Amino acid sequence: MKVLSDVVQSIINVGPSVMLPIIIFIVGLIFRVKPGKALTSGITVGIGMIGINLVINLLTTSVGPAAQAMVKRFGFHLTIIDAGWPAVSAGTWAQPISAIMIPIILVVNVGLILLNLTKTLDIDIWNYWHMIAAAATAYVVTKNWWFAILCGIIYEIAVLIIADKTAPKVAEFYGLDGISFPTGSAAAYGLLGIPIGWVVSKIPGIRKWDVDPQTIQKRFGVFGEPMVMGIVIGMLLAALGGYSVPNILKLGMSMGGVMFLMPRMVKILMEGLIPIQEGAQKLLQEKYGNRKIYLGMDAALSTGSPATLATGLLMVPITLFLAIILPGNRVLPFGDLATIPFFAALIVPSRKGNIVHSVLSATIVMVFALLMATDFGPTLTSMMHGIVAFPKGASEVTNLDTGGNILNWLILKLSQLVQPLFN
Incomplete structure (x- = not known):
């Protein structure tokens, strides 16, 4: 198992800019795209991902240190620290169930x-860790492999x-x-945010x-330009x-640069995906008529929209404010503040880009998120204990x-419910 885990981790560590071109090339060949075109598509997608990662x-x-400065400036005192997704991801990969x-x-x-029960082919293997985290949660609570695997599949x-x-x-x-977002965090926040937004x-x-x-x-002319909006939000x-x-x-110029550059990076990546998507649709039409397939990609592509970026950035101070006033919350938002724009990936489209409605919807979702994160504290603390360094002053x-x-x-609650059965 350790050998398998090391192999998987070495593949993950190569990064999307290397692995995505290989995956796209293979998928292109499966969908009968000419080898030369499939290779060009893969390389283009890899270059697009390099650009996206640079902007991210x-x-x-830029946002991370600003959020940390807010925490320090206003003297927040909460006992459970938001360690961020990289730390939790590390804790997830360290569990024996992960490989x-x-x-x-x-x-x-x-x-x-093959059974026509989904249209999404999830090629975003770097975000498989969300599904593995569900399995790892079940394993930490119950210590039962089969139940943990079942929970990962349910997720x-x-x-x-x-x-x-x-x-x-x-x-x-x-x-x-032809693209869908099977990113675990974006899907979960959308599951709550879409009906709340309605x-x-x-x-x-x-x-x-x-x-x-x-x-x-x-209404505002040049001051309504996305890059100027980014500058204003960054300065705030x-x-x-x-x-x-x-x-x-x-910081204002950095956020203006993000607003300006991200749509262009996404456009480059999409240039590479179009031939693969066309090949997939052609093959499916030949075999199954009008059946459609979506390529599952990272929800980071959503940050090519100024409305999504603006919503996410505005949610940073709102989330910190909620953490202070929300009864029952013990979480100090910290590590994941800079990734909030990705959480809004499915909320904003459901509101047709209306920033006010999106922010209000995301604010309500964040109330639930903070309370759930508080409840999750002991389990995630157990999962990461001895694997990642805890932030200074953090009890959980x-x-x-x-x-x-x-x-x-929900996986946590299910695991806790059935845990006595495995004693």
């Missing part, structure tokens, strides 16, 4: 496609269903035709607040963090990506 790195390294879950996830996905099926159901909105809003849009008065990037640009975050004027301007650790994820939380 700019986003996280065997990769092939199981692949086999289940292909089987569901996978739930994510694939959500990805299938939301793919039409992803195509309509983001322009990503309710928000029906509230008298609020329902008339139609504020999307196009409306802002129309820096000001809340107590930055000096030069650093406020610097959790995170918003996994601990605040309703799908994982």
Whole structure:
């Protein structure tokens, strides 16, 4: 098992910019795309992913310190620290159940496609860790391999269903035709956020607040440009963090750069995916008529939308404020603050890019997320104990990506319910 785990981890460590071109090339050949075209598509996707990762790195390294500065400036005192998804991911991969879950996830996905029970072919293997985290949660609670594997499969099926159901909105809003988002965190936040958003849009008065990037640009001219919106939001975050004027301007320009560059990076990646998607649809039409298939990709592609980025960035100070005032919350948001834009990936399209409705919906979702993350604290602390270094002053650790994820939380509750059966 250790050998298998080491092999899997070495593949994961290569990174998407190397592995994605290989996967896209193989998938292209399976869908009868000419080898030369499949190779070019794979390389283009890899280059697009390099660009996206560069911009995401700019986003996280800029917003992360600003969020940490806010925490320090306002003197928040909460006992469970949000360690962020990288720490929880490390804890997940260290569980004995993790190595065997990769092939199981692949086999289940292909089987569901062959049985026409899903349309999503999840090629985003780096985010398989979300499904593995569900299995690891069940294993930590029950110590039963078979139940843990079952929980991982249940989580996978739930994510694939959500990805299938939301793919039409992803195509309509983001322009990503033939793409779905089977990213565990985005799917879980969407599962709550989409119906909540529908309710928000029906509230008298609020329902008339139609504020999307196009409306802002129309009303405010140059000040409504996405990159200018990014600059304003970045400066707001820096000001809340107590930055000096030069650093406020610097963070503002960084966020303006993210808003400007991300759509262009996504466009490059999509240029590579189009031939593969066309080949897949052609093959499926020959064999199954009008059956459609979606390529499951990282929800990070959603940050090519100014509305999604704006919603996510505005949620950073809102989440910190909620953590202070919310009764029953013990979580200090920290590590996952910079990744909140990815949580909004499916919420924003359901609101047609309306930033006000999206922020209100995400705020309500975050109330539940903080409480679930609080409840998840002991289990995630146990999972990560001795594997990752705990932040200074933390008695327990959790995170918003996994601990605040309703799908994982339901797996936790199910595991705790059946745990006496395995004693």
